[in-house]
Amino acid sequence: MDDYFSSLNGHAPAELYEMILGQIEPPLLRATLRYCDHNQSRAAEMLGLNRATLRKKLRQHRITAKPEH
Numbered sequence: 001m002d003d004y005f006s007s008l009n010g011h012a013p014a015e016l017y018e019m020i021l022g023q024i025e026p027p028l029l030r031a032t033l034r035y036c037d038h039n040q041s042r043a044a045e046m047l048g049l050n051r052a053t054l055r056k057k058l059r060q061h062r063i064t065a066k067p068e069h
Contacts, residue, residue: 026061029054033065040065 005013013019028047036042044054058065 025057026063029057029061029063033063038066 029043032043032046033040036046040054040058041051044051047054049057055065057063
């Protein structure tokens with residue numbers, strides 16, 4: 001993050017929180033689903049989320065809940 005802020009040269013970042021979440025959240029969701037054998041209830045519990053919230057985030061990031069072969 002320090003490198004990112006340094007690269008701004010004094011300019012204010014826009015929507016920093018959403019930008020970081022957009023980079024971090026999808027790989028976290030995918031890895032957790034794989035670890036839980038794509039069991040959404042287990043994944044949601046592990047992430048500390050409600051299952052409906054997990055499903056919403058999966059749709060938001062266009063992540064399929066089932067394993068891709």
